[in-house]
Amino acid sequence: MNTNLEQYPIELPFPDLSAWKQGNCGVDYVYQFKSGHPGKHAMIMSLIHGNEISGALVVDKLLRDKFKPERGTLTLGFANVAAYEAFSPDAPDATRFLDEDMNRVWSEEALDGSRDSLELRRARALRPVVDQVDLLLDLHSMHESDPAIMMGGYLKKGEDLARQVGVPEYIVMDKGHKAGKRLRDYGDFGNPQSRKAAILFESGQHFEKQAYPAALDVAARFLMVAGIADRKTVEHYLLPTAPQQQKLVDITEAVTIKTDNFRFSDNFKGMQLIGKAGTIIAYDGDEEIKTPYDNCILVQPSMRHARKGNTAVRLGKLVE
Ligand SMILES: [Zn+2]
The missing domain is CATH 3.40.630.10 (Zn peptidases)
Structure with a gap:
């Protein structure tokens, strides 16, 4: 939590x-x-x-x-x-x-x-x-x-x-x-x-x-x-570090909070990659929120601002 x-x-x-x-x-x-x-x-x-x-x-x-x-x-x-x-x-x-x-x-x-x-x-x-x-x-x-x-x-x-x-x-x-x-x-x-x-x-x-x-x-x-x-x-x-190979992430959907009882299933970090489709990332009331596809990226999970009506996290696909 x-x-x-x-x-x-x-x-x-x-x-x-x-x-x-x-x-x-x-x-x-x-x-x-x-x-x-x-x-x-x-x-x-x-x-x-x-x-x-x-x-x-x-x-x-x-x-x-x-x-x-x-x-x-x-x-x-x-x-x-x-x-x-x-x-x-x-x-x-x-x-x-x-x-x-x-x-x-x-x-x-x-x-x-x-x-x-x-x-x-x-x-x-x-x-x-x-x-x-x-x-x-x-x-x-x-x-x-x-x-x-x-x-x-x-x-x-x-x-x-x-x-x-x-x-x-x-x-x-x-x-x-x-x-x-x-x-x-x-x-x-x-x-x-x-x-x-x-x-x-x-x-x-x-x-x-x-x-x-x-x-x-x-x-x-x-x-x-x-x-x-x-x-x-x-x-x-400029920073001394050389630019890295960039990764492109396409946002496919946003998870909007529907209840007053929303909680993430783990302490997620932004840009964290969830390998398996169907992984539970959060609960909204009784509803399980699962990743819709393999290699799903969590974009700006709102760990401290998860309130009803807000966007909890946006889900993105890594573009190869
Ligand atoms: Zn801003």
Whole structure:
């Protein structure tokens, strides 16, 4: 049964973002740098979820280093700063957002509609910036201390971009969430006819030390792939480890919790492979939840947040 119910220690510093409030392109907490040379427009977004510090540390670092593109345009953003500033170590997961999940509001219907929330207002302010971007890296982190993953969406171009970046080991392909559209899937990022592409990086547990260097490494590789920077310019941001052979995982289904009595059958880790089809991985009330096929991968099992109506785990197939 679950043994890791205690909170994770907070090993990362929370940077003071107040100096970045004004931005330089008319939107708070957004900076845009034009190289003056032809090239792509790349964006690194952080803090779509308010307690996901590693991304904020990356954007803060690039700004403090006065990093500038060699080709094309680079945009750097902090998304949900209001939630970030409301963080309290007593409730570290409470400030993922304030009114609603900012990674479920990126459909045209929601953005153009009349519904109001703090996150929708911020998404509407960011939208004209995001609309200009060719390639987007959206930096996130996870509830659990699981291996880092790159979310490539559901189109080949997302997979291609994730493979070009070359890390981490796991690329996870999925169609997003029923509850609403992610930034990664917004507009032309989700249009197979368009060459615009986006990837979402989950760098590890929100507060663990290694989540920051992992995110900085991915950001540097993304800047090289986008043609924004040469290797020598970003070399000092890279991890010393050579990229591994990447594995592609296709999400086939999500296990949604139906009762107040859901429990996993073991203390599972993210990306754990269950060899045999029919293995019981959880109980939901009286129902046994079994793996539907051989070599089933458990993607982000929610060991500490298993509540009715939530997704307990997503199941993925290793693509050979
Ligand atoms: Zn997130």
